[in-house]
């Protein structure tokens with residue numbers, strides 16, 4: 001009787017512990033060095049492939065950092081963004097300029113050659129994002145592994161879940177909170193706009209006929225505004241033209257994005273609002289410190305990389321399609 005009772009108490013405690021652990025990890029236990037016994041060379045092989053591909057076209061590095069965001073915010077970090085098909089996430093207009101898919105393919109082939117069927121595509125996205133920041137002179141972070149790949153991907157889910165650049169701070173805070181991410185983590189993750197580009201259509205509303213009182217967004221630096229007007233004329237602007245988001249050090253993964261915000265040089269409303277809004281202004285200022293930013297960015301990418309992770313699912317053999 002006593003044994004049964006304490007046993008059942010014991011299993012209740014274990015059960016509750018498991019629920020707590022599961023809740024923290026959104027359904028599965030992610031781990032550092034996840035492949036250390038099942039595929040000890042996985043991280044090295046992936047990094048080598050990512051470095052080699054990104055060195056051929058450095059623009060892809062920013063694409064791969066963005067890839068983790070666009071994967072994790074739509075149905076969790078499950079590589080759904082990689083699936084090919086008529087109406088999958090990658091066909092959505094928000095993903096029109098998303099790039100780096102071929103880099104994932106090369107990394108996947110390389111890791112399949114050493115450990116067939118072991119490393120998930122969702123994990124490869126997380127490693128590739130980290131390795132890309134290292135290639136842009138960032139410091140990197142330890143990436144957790146253990147995600148399973150999902151099997152569904154819908155364009156309209158991407159359109160609904162990913163933010164347009166016109167969002168204000170309230171909307172951004174809400175969107176990140178829905179994934180268990182804090183307003184501080186939202187500001188830190190926005191710091192990835194320290195690399196990469198945007199297109200004219202994403203900010204043109206800030207340049208012309210902005211409001212009844214201001215033809216140009218008053219929170220946009222007037223020197224930068226004049227330059228952007230030349231690059232993006234009101235009509236028939238060049239839709240393929242790429243505009244740097246961090247004009248101070250566009251190719252460096254550093255904290256200069258936040259310095260730019262203090263000079264009203266944020267390219268999108270969603271960037272500049274972080275400095276203008278009293279809820280996030282102090283966070284922006286604290287992240288100007290390089291070491292603080294690098295440390296906090298890694299921590300925030302680990303948190304974003306745990307959103308909606310699946311413990312059930314497959315390890316796709318080809319990241320673009322489900323296994324037979």
Ligand code: HEM
Pocket residue numbers: 059062063065066069097098099163164165166167172186189190192193195196197198199200202268270
């Ligand atoms: C906070 C809300 C966010 C909004 C509204 C936003 C919006 C955008 C937009 C509109 C672009 C440019 C698209 C184009 O015209 O080509 C862009 C690019 C980019 N975003 Fe974000 N983003 C956000 C958060 C993030 C996060 C959390 C990350 C990663 C952690 C990220 C990483 C990037 C990168 C690296 C690029 C450049 C891509 C390239 O050069 O190919 N963004 N983002």
Ligand SMILES: *[C@@H]1O[C@H](CO)[C@@H](O)[C@H](O)[C@H]1NC(C)=O
Pocket residue numbers: 031032033034036037
């Ligand atoms: C692999 O890494 C995990 C987590 O860091 C650790 O608990 C485990 O002991 C490691 N296994 C080996 C074989 O190194």
Ligand SMILES: *[C@@H]1O[C@H](CO)[C@@H](O)[C@H](O)[C@H]1NC(C)=O
Pocket residue numbers: 084085086
């Ligand atoms: C996409 O649609 C076309 C025409 O409807 C069809 O032939 C093709 O098989 C579809 N592709 C996939 C991957 O579903």
Ligand SMILES: *[C@@H]1O[C@H](CO)[C@@H](O)[C@H](O)[C@H]1NC(C)=O
Pocket residue numbers: 135136137251252
């Ligand atoms: C990284 O820094 C080194 C040394 O300062 C520099 O030579 C290199 O060009 C930088 N890499 C990038 C991508 O800017």
Ligand SMILES: *[C@@H]1O[C@H](CO)[C@@H](O)[C@H](O)[C@H]1NC(C)=O
Pocket residue numbers: 168169170171
């Ligand atoms: C943010 O935008 C929403 C939707 O347009 C609006 O209702 C809200 O008042 C705005 N909040 C702030 C603080 O600007």
Ligand SMILES: *[C@@H]1O[C@H](CO)[C@@H](O)[C@H](O)[C@H]1NC(C)=O
Pocket residue numbers: 208209234235
């Ligand atoms: C701005 O608004 C005016 C009056 O509505 C219009 O004539 C003009 O074409 C608009 N300019 C742009 C760039 O949209």
Ligand SMILES: *[C@@H]1O[C@H](CO)[C@@H](O)[C@H](O)[C@H]1NC(C)=O
Pocket residue numbers: 238239240241242
């Ligand atoms: C548009 O921009 C792209 C990319 O910078 C450039 O290659 C192309 O020549 C531009 N097209 C026109 C018509 O200026």
Ligand SMILES: *[C@@H]1O[C@H](CO)[C@@H](O)[C@H](O)[C@H]1NC(C)=O
Pocket residue numbers: 221222223224262263264
């Ligand atoms: C606008 O940008 C220029 C160039 O970076 C800078 O010197 C100036 O202080 C900025 N203006 C404002 C209001 O921050």
